[in-house]
Amino acid sequence: MRRLVDVVVTSILLGLLINVGAVGGAEEPVRIGLLCPITGTQAVMSEDMLTGAKMAVEETNAAGGVLGRPLELIVEDTETRPAPGMDAARKLIGVDRVEILTGGFSSGVSLPIAEYAQEQGVLYVLAVPTSPLFRDVGPCCMSITVVDSFKGKAVADFAVEDSGKKKFALIHMNNAFGQAIKQVTINRLKELGAEIVTEVDYELNKVDYKAELLRLFAKDPEAIVGTWYAKEGLVTAKQAYEMGLLNVDKVPWYVSEITSSYAEALDKIPEVLEGIKGLDPLEPGRLFSEKFKERMGREPITAFAAHYYDAVRMIAMAINFANSTDPAAVRDTLFEIDDWYRGMSYGGDKRFDEDGMQDHAQFRKVIIQNGKKVDY
Amino acid sequence: MEDPTGAYPGRRGLISYVKLVIPFHFLPHARVDTYSKVLGYYNMDFSQIIANSLVRGAELSLLAIGLTMVFDILKFANFAHADYAVLGAFLVYSLNQVLGLSLFLAVILAAPATALIGICIDTAIFKPLRRKEAKVVTAMVCSLGIGIALRNILRLIWTSRTKTYAIPIQKPIEILGARLTFTQIGIVLTGFISMVIFHLLLHRTKFGKALRAISDNRVLASACAIDSEKVIKWMWFIACCYGVMGGTMIAMEHLLYPRLGFDILIPVFCAAILGGIGNPYGAMLGALTLALAENIVLALDFSYLISLGGLFEVGPIQISTGYKPAISFVILVAVLLFRPTGILGRK
CATH class of the missing domain: 3.40.50.2300 (Response regulator)
Structure with missing residues (x-):
């Protein structure tokens, strides 16, 4: 009986060791934080926006990922309210240790998050919020959408x-x-x-x-x-x-x-x-809309789906070109790739001005x- | 309807006429003008304000009654009360949209179902606390937790997306100068009838007598062979049924979503406290006062007062609508300063 117990315990321990070895040997994904209003006053659009972001991740990973590793999103719900939004950002930055954030919706929710990210030296690429106040936050705050x-x-x-x-x-x-x-x-x-x-x-x-x-x-x-x-x-x-x-x-x-x-x-x-x-x-680019429809069986209800797509795609490209996930390096590279990256949102022009905001408007x-x- | 002064043509509504024109019809021109200006006559549509307040008051009072009953009998503020109401409103939604029942029938079924859930929660959580003679604050914190749990259960079952009942959008009809839909008229009538029924229940039934006895002195009531636990169960039943009616009416008028209970909790509390917490008639009066105050204060133009009766020229001065949530609290504090127990509260 005692021998049987020894065999079982040894097997379990060996199994655990093998598993640990396997995890340690796997390619660690590059993680970026995605803040999305999954619940709350704008929840109706979150499915589209999350789909846009996921499409970008899948395309990036199909093309080899970033830095030779898979790209992974850690999604947190802002509830379209400032306090839960800040909790989500603190979790992404403090617990998940992401160096780059994207997504967001309401400026009222995203502004304190952008200021917190600036303090922590984390790059926040806004996909939808539009307040001009983001200009004053600092170099860690960039936007791929048109300001108010x-x-x-x-x-x-x-x-x-x-x-x-x-x-x-x-x-x-x-x-x-x-x-x-x-x-x-x-x-x-x-x-x-x-x-x-x-x-x-x-x-x-x-x-x-x-x-x-x-x-x-x-x-x-x-x-x-x-x-x-x-x-x-x-x-x-x-x-x-x-x-x-x-x-x-x-x-x-x-x-x-x-x-x-x-x-x-x-x-x-x-x-x-x-x-x-x-x-x-x-309207989102035709290519995006077709892929979205193929996946979801319907047209996107909001053009912001393409905003999330563009934000993730641009970040992935910048990480690859910078060969780093360092926020400053990724920011500098975003300024370099914006000329030739043809986006799926706002007519595709994604050029930044000197503050890292979009420098044009088309409605x-x-x-x-x-x-x-x-x-x- | 012409302005009596002739200066501000185009004001609408019979109630405006009754309030502003008739009492001052024979007074000199200047007096009418002053009266109009002090009340912000430029901007008020009295009939509509009163109609809106009646609808809001009817919705809030049905919820405030339940809250105040629980406080009166169990001596704690049930923070989950509005969430019970929203749970009932969601059950109504499912019966209405999924099973295709009429709204009336859906409420008839959902109200007792929610009441049963309310009674189960009481049996599982509040009754043991009563037995252990736990502090009031313990029950309050428990109710806060129940509210949060219920909200998340609602989100899990019905998702966060907003819902509406299968009621076609209605064009308003004009009654005494105010524009109201049939749904809104139904809400006011239901509110009124429910209040009458509640009054009869409280004063013409054995249950009402027992409830009042327990409210006055629970130990003495028990000594008189009143089964207080049984009465408490019925109290939960009635509080939840009224809550479901209130919650459904709010969802009919506006929207239904899991966080609705949290969003309406503060006005419901304000109404109950303003009227005198523990007093059901106070809850009704508090709800109506609150609704009227919110609407009237936002419509007032203070420029005449600020310019000391027109001594100097100032533009229109109104409280920004952004401060609307603060109005309830300012009124609440102002009333409590003079009557700490609320308008109809017992000393």
Whole structure:
């Protein structure tokens, strides 16, 4: 009996040793951290964005990986809220020891993360957040998406040019993204000679926006300019309609970003949104869309899927060219490859300016007709 | 509807007319003008504000009643109460969307099902705490934990994606100058009828008497052969059923998602405390007061007051809508300063 026990114990120990040896000998993947709003107010788009990032990883690994090793994403949920977002970043940087972060969604959530990454010397390549405040964070913060200074100006130009109206009411979320885009929009509207009759800021994650809507329409504006996240966009559009305030023939609505504002509303109450106009990121590249459709059996609901794809692809290329995962080396290399990397998002031009932000802006003007976004 | 001063044409609503025009119809022009300005007449749509507040008040009060009942009998604030309501609203969603039952039938089935879950949680967690005479704070922390667990279970079962019931989007109809949908009218009526039923339950039934007896003095009630544990079970049943109705109404009006309970918890607590925690009528009054206050304060234009009655020219001064969540708390603190037990709270 004792011999039997000895044999079993020895076998187990040997088995463990063999396993340890096998793990130690395997190619250690190169890991980068991906922050994504898997839950929370923008959860509806997370599946697309994660798919975009995974497609980039698979393509990279199929082409030999990075530094001869496989690329691996460690995905953490920001819940589209600052505190869980910071927890996720601390875990990625402190526990998983990643040197490069990417992804992100809301500027309000991503700004403290970018500042923390800067402190820790970790490179954060933003895939979607757009606040101009990221410019001031430091060299560890880069963005492959268009900053709000372009977007706010573009929506003001569109609203004034298209409507010919002079009295505008504005509605934006009370966070870094909303306030930054609001300020740029106000400045541009004033430059164009328009009057701002009302500015409404709203809090996220509320279930009732009727008081905000009453305020928005209190001074009889001729047109509305605003932006939302998916959940708030759905509630606000529904409540405005039910209060008889959503009548775009009388008071047209212009939205800074149709997809992120109405991703849920387009699915659930498309008839209410009829005639709302706004801007949207350029459609993802055809190649990306086809691969996405092949994989998911549907078109991406948001162009941000391609943003995540581009961010991961660019980081992988930069690591290979830099022959290192050192954040400073990867950042320098990103500046070198941006000229010739042809992306799948925002028309493919991924050139950075001196702050590591995108130095150009291209949007498409869209209108919601028959429950769908169409070019305007 | 014309402004009596003639200066601000185009205001809407019969209630605006009743409130602003009739009382001052025979007064000199300047007096009407002053009254209008102090109340921010430029920007208020009274009828709509009152209608919105009634809808919000009806939703919140159904939840606040349950919260206040639990506090009255068990002497702790149940932080999981709003999550019970959302659990019920999700059950309604499944019965409505998956099984195709009507919303009414779905609520009839989901409310007792949620109540049973509530009773099971009480039996498994709160009852042992009562037996061990645990401190109130222990029960409160447990309820906080139950709330978090429930939220995550909801997320696991129904995912984080927002849900809506199968109700077609409705065009509003105009009632006394306010625009309301049939759903909103139904919410207000359901809220009102539920309150009447609750009143009858409390004052015309044996259960109501037993509940009030336990609330006053549990030991004495037990001495009078009242089975307090049985009454507590029924209390959970009613609190959960009312919660499910409130949660479903909020989900009908807005959206349904696992974190909804957390998002509505603070207004529900504010309503219960404002009215006087432990008093069901206070909960109703608190909910309505809170809803009215939020809407009216945001609509007020303070420029007339700030300019000391028009002594100098200032632009419109309104509280930014970004401060809306703070309004509830400022009102709560202001009321508690004068009445520390709440509007209808017992001293």
